[in-house]
Amino acid sequence: MIRFFYIALAVISTATLTQCNSTEYPSGKRYYDAYCGNCHMGDGKGLSKLIPSLEKSQYLIHQQDELPCIIRNGIKSTVADSSAEVQLSMPAHPKLSEIEILNICNYVNHSWGNQQVQLNLEDIKDKLKLCN
């Protein structure tokens, strides 16, 4: 009976550990789910033309330096649809701390096929100084 208990315990703890390790950036995932996931979705795929997908993102490859700025200050642009011009707008998140922005950047940069270098707090501070 006791042996069964230990086996059950081992199975449960392995399952829990595997769940925790599903991302290397669990706190980034938590902030992403709270502040970004409603629009960009839990799987990063966004919403057709209205919300860009972050999966294998060209933006993250070519405009990586701007990521902390758009998280803090938001971003707006106009895209032409077949019938009309559509205004896209991502809200600012002025209350997020530099550490929270760092966690979100690292999570997004290492999810859904994105493979960017890991950022540290100094990187985020430097990039935030360059915001328009």
Ligand code: HEC
């Ligand atoms: C209210 C919906 C909304 C929320 C919340 C939101 N975004 Fe966005 N995001 C957008 C829209 C819309 C755009 C496109 C804006 C544009 O192109 O001007 C965008 C653009 C982006 C881009 C550029 C992608 C590209 O291909 O151009 C990135 C990266 C991004 N968001 C990451 C995030 C992160 C990280 C968060 C959480 C801190 C977040 N977004 C929160 C709606 C949102």
